Amino acid sequence: MNDAGGRMKILLSEGSSNSARQTLYGLGQNYQIDLVDPSPWCQCRFSRFVRRWYRCPSVAKDPLGYMKYVADLLRRQKYDVLFPTHEQVYLFAKFRDLLSQRVGLALPAFDVIRQVQSKVEWMRLLRSLNLPAPVSHAARTEQELQALAQFPCYAKLAHSTASLGVVHVRDKGELHMALAQFKTAGLWSEGTELLLQQPAQGRQAEVSGIFQDGRLVAVACADVMATGIGGGPSFRTSTSHPVVVDHLRRLGTHLNWHGPLVLDYFYDSSTGQPQYIEANPRIGEAFNAQASGINLCEVAVQVALGRHVEELPQGNVGICTHNGFVVLLADAYNGARRPQLVRRLWQSWFHRGPYESCESEMTRPQEDWGSLIPATAVSLRVVACPRSARNLATSTIDNYSLPQAAVNIIDRLPQTYRLED
Numbered sequence: 001m002n003d004a005g006g007r008m009k010i011l012l013s014e015g016s017s018n019s020a021r022q023t024l025y026g027l028g029q030n031y032q033i034d035l036v037d038p039s040p041w042c043q044c045r046f047s048r049f050v051r052r053w054y055r056c057p058s059v060a061k062d063p064l065g066y067m068k069y070v071a072d073l074l075r076r077q078k079y080d081v082l083f084p085t086h087e088q089v090y091l092f093a094k095f096r097d098l099l100s101q102r103v104g105l106a107l108p109a110f111d112v113i114r115q116v117q118s119k120v121e122w123m124r125l126l127r128s129l130n131l132p133a134p135v136s137h138a139a140r141t142e143q144e145l146q147a148l149a150q151f152p153c154y155a156k157l158a159h160s161t162a163s164l165g166v167v168h169v170r171d172k173g174e175l176h177m178a179l180a181q182f183k184t185a186g187l188w189s190e191g192t193e194l195l196l197q198q199p200a201q202g203r204q205a206e207v208s209g210i211f212q213d214g215r216l217v218a219v220a221c222a223d224v225m226a227t228g229i230g231g232g233p234s235f236r237t238s239t240s241h242p243v244v245v246d247h248l249r250r251l252g253t254h255l256n257w258h259g260p261l262v263l264d265y266f267y268d269s270s271t272g273q274p275q276y277i278e279a280n281p282r283i284g285e286a287f288n289a290q291a292s293g294i295n296l297c298e299v300a301v302q303v304a305l306g307r308h309v310e311e312l313p314q315g316n317v318g319i320c321t322h323n324g325f326v327v328l329l330a331d332a333y334n335g336a337r338r339p340q341l342v343r344r345l346w347q348s349w350f351h352r353g354p355y356e357s358c359e360s361e362m363t364r365p366q367e368d369w370g371s372l373i374p375a376t377a378v379s380l381r382v383v384a385c386p387r388s389a390r391n392l393a394t395s396t397i398d399n400y401s402l403p404q405a406a407v408n409i410i411d412r413l414p415q416t417y418r419l420e421d
Contacts, residue, residue: 007032008080010301011073011103013088015044015053016399018326020085021362021371022287024049026297027083028368034077036070039399043374050370060398063091063406064413071095071419074102081105081304083297087402089282090117091410095419104304106210106259108281110415115255116279117407120158120193129254131247132275135198141190142179149175149196156195157187159404166230187403200275202268206233207244208284210299210309214256216249217309218299220289223267226354228323228330229393233285235327235354236361238292238319241267244274245314260284260300285323287361292319322355324348324362325375332382332389341383 010027012035014020020035021044027033028049035044036056045053054073057065066088074082081104084092092099093113099105107113115125126133137148145155149169155178157165165187167178182188204224209216221241228234248263262284265274286296292315302309323330328344336344347353348360363375382389 008301009034009077010081010083011035011070011077011079012044013070013082013084013092014059014086014400015042015050016396017086018285018323018362019283020044020400021047022285022290023083023085023283023297025287025364025367026290026295027301030298031081031301034079036066036073037399039396042399046370046373047368048370049368058399059088059091060401060403060406063402063409067091067095068419071099071102074099079103081301083301083304084282086282086400088400089113090402090407093281094410094413094415095417097415098419104301104306106300106304108255108258112255112257113281116261116281118158119156119160119195119278122279123195123197126276129251131251132273134200134275134277137196138193139196140193142176145179145194145196146172146175150198151175152199154195154197154199155179155182156197157182157404158193158195159402159407160187186405192404197277200266200277202266202275204231204233204264205239205241205244205267205274206236206262206264206284207241207248208260208262208286208289208296209245209248209252210260210296210303211252211257212303212309213258214253216245216252216311217303218294218296218312219245219248220292220294220296220315221245222288225320226327228327229333232330233323234330235320235322235358236288237321238288238315238317240314240317241274243272247274247276259303260296285361287359288319288321289315291321291359292316320358321361322348322358324360325378326362328379329382329389329393332386333393336386338383338386341386345379345383 010031010033015035015037034052036054038058056069059066093107093110115121120138123136139145152170155167169175207221210218221239222236223239224233225235260283262280264278265276267274289296294315363371365372
């Protein structure tokens, strides 16, 4: 359903995440974009690329209410594409057949997406395909976890967002503390599987692909040069890992994947082998790929519209990008003091140190003057009060995360559920 200017209409599933902001740069020039988000302060609301923001229920607290809201909006506004930018993919996949009758949507079947959404199921899938991964064990009780643990290791919730459900533990005492924190936060209880994973070897990296009916049509790899909150990437450099692309292609063919898929891995340059640690069934942070010449967001739209896409060549290597003001937020989150934050802010403003010859993925005023607003607000806040970073980060992530409690609700919903009820 084109607007009066002939541009197609796209609805983004949220506007708080880094993925959503970077999606705007991939699509904003060519499409009319609206978004839903529970927060009036979501960062993508401040963008010249966004026509309208709709306040919706929280997918984390009320997944069914969120789904009904989106379904009603699709019925009333007649969008061309529903574009999932984050964890909402799991809920949309549950109702994929119904939603696809109303709007273009690039998603695999629900039983397929479950295998990569859960960190526990992901490890089982890798094992079944004989793809490399660190030694991992899953268990449902603390007693079982303590018996299986080989330290140091990572304790991972089956479902978590932005790496906040991943804790590095060095001994039994730290494992006990991590489990107690998960329990107190309502993120885990005995009887629910939790993963223990050995550290991987090599440099952290990620590969992003777009599939069309099991066929890989676009792909981009990036080395993670520095990490931020919970070990998530803060600086990336585009690279080429042919063995990883081969593995991704094999995985997508096996699953008959349809739409975006991102794998996190560690790459050992001495052996030329990866170890896969996590998967995300969504677009991810796509600007580094765009800067290297591969607009993954545009390809995902074409797949959602049902148009045949020829496989694209890989992009340029050596393209460096950074997460802008999110790096400053991560520094404060990880305990940096005000002088360190001021120095980091000065470096980013004047392109010094690690920011030299490195583009921002988040704040791009020449393309989108509105991107200055969240960058300025967050930067001033964390410099003035570094301790505010933790609340700011967790409250933002709550806008788009999908905790285990929400997953349980979605799993119980019948796929024949009438969203109009």
